[in-house]
Amino acid sequence: MDLSTFLASLLYGVTIGSALILISSGLSLTFGVMGVLNFAHGGLCMLGAYLGYSLMAWTGSFWLAMIAAPLIIAVVGVLMESFTIRPLYGLNPLYQLLLTVGLSMVLANAVLLIWGPDQFSIELPEYFQGYVNLAGIYYPRFRLFVLLFSTLISVLLWYGIAKTRWGIVIRAGIHDIETVSAFGINIHRVFTAVFAVGAGLAALAGVIIGAMRAINPEMDLELLTSALIVVVIGGLGSFKGAVIGSLVLGLLEAFGVQYFPGLAKFTVWGAMILVLIFRPEGLVGAE
Amino acid sequence: MRSTSLTAHVVVILVLLLLPLGADHLFSGFYISLMARVFIYAIMILGFDLLAGYTGMISYGHAMFFGTGAYVTAMLLKHVTAWFWPSLLASVVGCGLLAYVVGYLSIRTREVYFVFLTFAFAQFFFVAANSWEFVGAANGLAGIPKPIVLPGLDLSNSTVFYYFCLIVLAAAYGLARLFVRSPFGRILVGIRENEERTQFLGYDTHGAIRRVFVISGMYGGAAGALMASMNSFASPVLYHPAVSGEIIIAALIGGMGTLVGPVLGAGVIILLTDLLSSWLAEAWMMIVGALFAFCVLFTPDGLMGLIRRFRSGRAAPGGSGHA
Numbered sequence: 001m002d003l004s005t006f007l008a009s010l011l012y013g014v015t016i017g018s019a020l021i022l023i024s025s026g027l028s029l030t031f032g033v034m035g036v037l038n039f040a041h042g043g044l045c046m047l048g049a050y051l052g053y054s055l056m057a058w059t060g061s062f063w064l065a066m067i068a069a070p071l072i073i074a075v076v077g078v079l080m081e082s083f084t085i086r087p088l089y090g091l092n093p094l095y096q097l098l099l100t101v102g103l104s105m106v107l108a109n110a111v112l113l114i115w116g117p118d119q120f121s122i123e124l125p126e127y128f129q130g131y132v133n134l135a136g137i138y139y140p141r142f143r144l145f146v147l148l149f150s151t152l153i154s155v156l157l158w159y160g161i162a163k164t165r166w167g168i169v170i171r172a173g174i175h176d177i178e179t180v181s182a183f184g185i186n187i188h189r190v191f192t193a194v195f196a197v198g199a200g201l202a203a204l205a206g207v208i209i210g211a212m213r214a215i216n217p218e219m220d221l222e223l224l225t226s227a228l229i230v231v232v233i234g235g236l237g238s239f240k241g242a243v244i245g246s247l248v249l250g251l252l253e254a255f256g257v258q259y260f261p262g263l264a265k266f267t268v269w270g271a272m273i274l275v276l277i278f279r280p281e282g283l284v285g286a287e
Numbered sequence: 288m289r290s291t292s293l294t295a296h297v298v299v300i301l302v303l304l305l306l307p308l309g310a311d312h313l314f315s316g317f318y319i320s321l322m323a324r325v326f327i328y329a330i331m332i333l334g335f336d337l338l339a340g341y342t343g344m345i346s347y348g349h350a351m352f353f354g355t356g357a358y359v360t361a362m363l364l365k366h367v368t369a370w371f372w373p374s375l376l377a378s379v380v381g382c383g384l385l386a387y388v389v390g391y392l393s394i395r396t397r398e399v400y401f402v403f404l405t406f407a408f409a410q411f412f413f414v415a416a417n418s419w420e421f422v423g424a425a426n427g428l429a430g431i432p433k434p435i436v437l438p439g440l441d442l443s444n445s446t447v448f449y450y451f452c453l454i455v456l457a458a459a460y461g462l463a464r465l466f467v468r469s470p471f472g473r474i475l476v477g478i479r480e481n482e483e484r485t486q487f488l489g490y491d492t493h494g495a496i497r498r499v500f501v502i503s504g505m506y507g508g509a510a511g512a513l514m515a516s517m518n519s520f521a522s523p524v525l526y527h528p529a530v531s532g533e534i535i536i537a538a539l540i541g542g543m544g545t546l547v548g549p550v551l552g553a554g555v556i557i558l559l560t561d562l563l564s565s566w567l568a569e570a571w572m573m574i575v576g577a578l579f580a581f582c583v584l585f586t587p588d589g590l591m592g593l594i595r596r597f598r599s600g601r602a603a604p605g606g607s608g609h610a
Contacts (some may be wrong), residue, residue, distance in 0.1 A: 083558030088584070094345055097402055098579065101535065102582075103578065105532060105572050105576025105579065106576040106577055109573035109576065113569055196397075228406065277392070
């Protein structure tokens with residue numbers, strides 16, 4: 001193993017990790033604030049990827065796909081939250097979870113009906129094709145963009161959570177939602193907003209991943225599984241946990257492919273089991 | 288109430304015993320195989336319900352036992368022996384061990400964690416079965432011989448298979464009834480009602496959940512063994528999360544925490560998917576998913592709950608002991 005292969009894997013791992021942050025932070029925050037573990041999160045991500053593909057194919061504008069698909073999915077998220085999840089608040093959290101399992105099946109089937117079973121790839125604009133030379137490592141231009149863009153979004157998200165008024169409400173909500181409500185803050189609006197942002201971020205990640213790899217009707221399960229393993233590793237309900245878990249997973253995937261090609265897919269479960277044995281609350285778990 | 292329940296049991300058993308006589312006269316022989324599928328699902332869902340209905344721990348990964356049971360039986364029938372019993376034993380014991388390991392890793396956590404950890408573990412098997420050449424990867428394992436159950440009797444005849452599944456289901460049902468009525472079953476109900484209080488009474492609730500999860504996995508293994516024998520085929524689809532989803536929805540439709548509910552739910556889900564796959568093959572998952580959401584939103588205690596509510600509307604409330 002020479003240094004440049006190592007560095008290329010490192011870079012790729014961080015790139016995948018940064019894209020995973022967009023998926024897992026929404027999943028984790030939705031759970032932290034609302035107590036809802038959204039099994040339809042992978043489905044929203046996949047729907048975003050397909051929408052992005054179609055928007056790109058119709059308009060030819062990559063940026064339109066990157067902006068419109070997440071906005072549409074955020075609206076889908078608002079509808080999902082208001083009409084199906086809201087009536088179940090206050091019941092056993094398992095009911096909300098089971099509901100999202102049902103919704104995930106509906107989304108998966110809808111995608112299959114609309115776009116069919118074929119695999120697609122989102123076509124990249126010319127300026128994202130080809131490679132850049134980073135101190136001797138030839139790295140695909142688009143992957144570099146993904147790394148920078150996802151990092152930017154993650155930093156904005158962190159800023160939003162750590163520094164803004166909305167962020168204070170969200171952090172307080174993770175801690176104790178009833179007290180937040182007692183302060184006269186409309187928690188239903190908070191719930192809807194968190195859910196919509198989570199859905200939009202998932203769709204954004206879907207478009208990015210669709211352009212980086214490929215989109216197919218099974219990707220919802222893959223992405224959901226990755227996001228769940230991320231939150232097990234990082235710790236459920238915290239943004240920091242989602243970031244750390246995503247990076248761990250991304251690096252495992254990148255180095256796994258490079259150094260144990262046959263077993264690469266399974267290294268993430270290995271990591272999950274180790275975390276469950278030694279730190280069941282996750283690497284950044286608060287409990 | 289008790290005598291109506293007894294009459295209902297006798298009627299159901301008689302109908303099921305006599306059903307194959309009508310095949311090819313009253314209805315096509317296809318329905319005999321369909322009913323055998325209902326029995327197989329009923330065994331699996333019964334196992335799921337012992338866990339979910341009695342302790343409140345919902346597994347969204349039960350397909351891992353169904354698939355593993357099927358693959359173990361398929362491999363043994365194909366490569367080792369055509370006898371059914373050793374394969375069944377291996378499937379049941381193997382799934383019990385698997386459930387012990389998965390349970391050990393996921394039961395310490397909270398309810399919601401349990402749901403997605405079971406999902407994540409089942410996904411491991413889905414991905415593995417799809418990529419491991421030794422078990423046929425995505426193509427699955429085909430060409431499994433029909434298993435022999437008695438000297439000179441194998442399961443190739445669909446009527447024989449029907450009765451065989453019915454016997455296994457009856458045994459599984461009887462065992463489940465014993466579990467539920469034993470002191471162990473009382474602890475499980477105690478866990479569902481209030482885990483903390485049950486702990487304070489001196490019971491090892493985590494140990495009890497782990498044990499019932501093992502039993503539940505064994506039921507899934509037995510169902511998988513029968514499924515592989517029925518289809519002469521095992522494929523990664525058995526591990527698909529949609530299977531785990533179907534198990535939950537069937538238990539929800541039937542009503543969790545009863546023993547008749549899972550059997551009823553199995554019947555509904557199999558007949559429904561059969562109907563839908565002939566009319567609306569493309570959209571069946573959407574309809575199952577929508578039904579799932581509908582059940583959660585409107586009838587959280589399932590068909591048995593509806594029946595109970597209907598009954599208690601007629602009879603004096605409080606007297607409806609459930610089976």
